[in-house]
Amino acid sequence: MTEFFHRKIERNTIGFVLAIVAVASIGGFVEIAPLFTINETVEDAPDMRVYTPLELAGRNIYIREGCYACHSQMIRTLRDEVERYGPYSLAVESKYDHPMLWGSKRTGPDLARLGNKYSDAWQVAHLINPRDVVPGSVMPKYGWLMRNDLKMTDLSLHLKAQSDVGVPYTQAMIDEASKDAYAQATPDSPGTGGLTERYGAATQVRAFDGDPSRVTEMDALVAYLQILGHLTEAAYSKPEPEGE
Known part of the structure; x- marks a missing residue:
């Protein structure tokens, strides 16, 4: 069954590209989504100073x-x-x-x-x-x-x-x-x-x-x-x- 699925999707160029995009999108979402809450995750530090x-x-x-x-x-x-x-x-x-x-x-x-x-x-x-x-x-x-x-x-x-x-x-x-x-x-x-x-x-x-x-x-x-x-x-x- 698995071999049949791979053979079928690998012969369908457009389907194969869409599958790659879908999988890559999941990874990208997992990494990018937290950035939208960055103001909530980075602590406030009023005493923070810069390097001399x-x-x-x-x-x-x-x-x-x-x-x-x-x-x-x-x-x-x-x-x-x-x-x-x-x-x-x-x-x-x-x-x-x-x-x-x-x-x-x-x-x-x-x-x-x-x-x-x-x-x-x-x-x-x-x-x-x-x-x-x-x-x-x-x-x-x-x-x-x-x-x-x-x-x-x-x-x-x-x-x-x-x-x-x-x-x-x-x-x-x-x-x-x-x-x-x-x-x-x-x-x-x-x-x-x-x-x-x-x-x-x-x-x-x-x-x-x-x-x-x-x-x-x-x-x-x-x-x-x-x-x-x-x-x-x-x-x-x-x-x-x-x-x-």
Whole structure:
């Protein structure tokens, strides 16, 4: 019976095309329909803030070096994940992530709640040689980040590109991007006042790589890692689900 059905439909070109369209439409509907309720499924987070230019530069380095291939940023609602990593991830936390870095493959641990879990010194040591702080680590070394000066001349263009896809950067943020990146990694610079005025008093301002005399790619990546999970505190006000 099945063989007869396949033979019949495969010889009918128009019928076969219509069958393909019907099956594809079902899949498309399942993926597209939830988008019509997006305003109901994405949580409200009045305290949500944008990445600073230095943090955004660090995120770009994180993507450039392929960190997302081994580390997800999506804690699921399972009890063991919540107990290990912290509150499960909310959709609103990725509101300004272009592209998003959720993922499902974990060669290394999930990083969604990594921010301020370890000191800057630990993060730097771990990136220079992971085995110095985690003996069994299989993570590659990224010591060159400490030697590479951060390119800051094009940061305004990066913020402008993010603004074009909906991230609410003001024109002042875009215009002052290079100065703000320098100020965030150089605590004694005169630009820190403008930085905190634009991005908030809670902005982390310090020499992330331990050397305030220059701004390196290490500064940027550590600044990004130290803000993960803290662009909004919405997740910490949600009750933990019962484990499956």
